[in-house]
Amino acid sequence: MREQRRTRVAIVGGGPAGLTAAKALAGTEDVLVIEREAEAGGIPRHSNHWGYGVRDLRTVTTGPAYARRLAEGADEAGAELMTSAMVTGWDGRTLEVTSPNGLVSVEADAVVLATGARERPRTARRIPGDRPAGVYTTGELQNHVHVYGHSVGTRAVVVGSELVSWSAVMTLRHAGARTVLMTSARSEADTYAAVGLAGRVAFGVPVATRTTVERVIGKGRVTGVEVLDHATGRSRMVACDSVVFTADWIPDHELAVKLGLNLQPGSLAPLVDTALRTQAPGVFAAGNLLHPVDTADNAALDGRRVAASVRRWLSGARNLADGVPVHAAEPLTWIAPGLVRPGDPAPVGGRLVAWTSEYVRFPTVVAVQDGREIGRVRTPWPAAPGRIFRIPFSLLAGLDPSGSAVEVRLAS
């Protein structure tokens, strides 16, 4: 009763990375994109604001329009888009898929994981209190407002102050809800370094820095949160009828974990090399599954890279040199790709991507291998919490391919 089918390339996830990879591979390869939502496009489908498509499509458009364009591009190039279809299990080669058309076992010569990332919900952040309605992540909030037109209350507290947090504020405003408070665990300087003052000025939203939500209160629907000001040690109640837990990303790595792929400790993303290969032969990964989270256009650029790597794999390239692991050290919490092999291309965009827990206005990045400094670069841009920090790959120009793991940190 389970239909069997074969494809050259199976791409799991029809967001920016998966659709871009599909478009690049279709035409010469037979490509199947498996998307569990009813429509392809990924997160941009419900991010109803401008700013999409800058780096990959050389244009500026809205999230939903961008999502449609990517899906049409893959379709027109000849990729098959299977929607409302979810991969529920696999062995690295054969994917078990459930869809309204039945169960299908898809055997693929190459598999690209492009399953994206999501925000940790309140429970995963281990925040105690009641369990009322009206507690959202940005993802759920935007689905309610932009896809279903649901109302989401009138007084909101937004937890977090990263780019996505401001996106949540915009969505709330669109839905007629006022953001009465944004909380940021970071200092004032770090908070505004991440997104600038623009948000506060444009929206008139009060931001409480060095402040965390300690408890959620309400029976039925949320009636308030208890916030703790770490500077004064004082707690206070803030009345609200919705709470949005933003950012705190985790990759959707279920399939990667089930196959036993190695994970990057800081991000929990599958470990890949600069060609976006995982350790499993013929299994690749791309997009925000690898770097939770970068902007959609950068995820899409991964899609082009992974397409080239898949092509090489399909043409029979097999012998890989051993790679050198690249680890992040404080204040960097993760770095990707985490493996550099001699002979491989430079990472996408010629840069490594990393995440920092501290704001550094003029960072100097240092690479150390076998106790020796092998590279040092200064970036003209800051390392800021809550957004990707890009590191020129020239940092690793002096890497010894036979040496041990490289540690990348910021000079103090």
Place this chain on the structure above:
Amino acid sequence: MSPNQPAAAPADVFDVAVVGAGVVGSAVARELSGYRLRVALVDARHDVGDVTSKANTAILHTGFDAKPGSLEARLVHDGYLLLTDYAESVGIPVERTGALLVAWNAEQHESLPGLRDKAEANGYHETFLIDADAVYEREPHLGPGALGGLVVPGESIICPWTTTLAYATEAKARGVELLLGRTVTGADVGADATTLQTSAGPIRARWVVNAAGLGSDHLDRAFGHDRFTITPRRGELFVFDKLTRPLVSEVLLPVPSAKGKGVLISPTIYGNVMLGPTAEDLTDRTDTSTSAEGFAQLLDKGRTILPELLAQEVTATYAGLRAATEHSDYVVDVDPAQRYLCLGGIRSTGLTSSMALAQHAADLLGGAGLDLVPVPDAELPEPPRMPYIGESGVRPFADPERIASDPAYGEIVCFCERVTRGEIRDALASAIPPTDRGGLARRTRATNGRCQGFYCGAHVDDLLNGGKGHA
């Protein structure tokens, strides 16, 4: 005509009103619906099993460690067998994982043989002692320091939500009237009938069964008694991500102490791993909030038992209130003059004992003068077949025949828990439909997964509200 149309009683008087539609009250209503009685099942909530019964540790106990000779010991022992059979017949998810009591210090280690003897005294003969090496062979992820263990092969995990729903669904099919959203505020015992005052008008019944859980002492006082006080004992729990499930193969029980069973780690019937519960006596009977202190305590205890678990992702946290009393046993007593049966102080073992307790309740009522005329089997409707929401069996998303017969079973709405639109539709059209997201989650698992609604929350709410679709 329903098999339970009353022969003599006036239309507005029930033969029996069961107050409390938790696992105990629902089991009692189901049991009584096998007799020619007009039965009402009354609850303050708008759903069955929506208070204590939804938030327990979901273990089907053998009763190996109950107090020998107690009513609880007998009913847990019998209830285990009855519910195991019933679960099979109506499709309540059960997994016989077994349990391992782990001794972490000399005192606990020395008490294990006594626990084995206690199990024997309780009529349970399958336990056996193992040494430390065997403990780690069974559970290689256990933290260091285990000295030995006692294996209880029969301990099982069960879906508490489906259990209550199955009882109530079958009771309803057999003619029981489900009166939800009615808070009982008082009781006037008359010559022939008792009038229960409720938030939505009076309910008259000849007999009243008190299965009111956390409110059972208040109702008992309304009947003029003063024999127990409920102290809500809060238990907080962590549910870890399904990716942690390989860390543990059976229920890991602590060696019991005076304050209950202590903190355990258990696989859940839904494929997660659970850590809990704490035990904290409260005064507020509605406070099911979790606390920073509770979390800290759980993590501290969990660190000893299964250190690898703690760094893993938490999917859900919740707290339940056990209806603890000052008595060591259930408070079960029938008052023939008042035509009143009290089922008080039914602790977390009530899930296991529910069917035996229901039979016991019927016996007591019969002995006190309630006329019990069995409805012939031929007149009773078939037992319900409950939707399967466990993890170990085949659910619709993995069932090609189901999907071929109806494509809605191939349309996964809740990705994390693999819940299909067909299952959500069925739950909404069921005999006891959910009234909110929590109710739908207890019937289907929708939104219970690791993303907690990031992907499907809005879609699920849309389906709950009649499926108006995209804006």
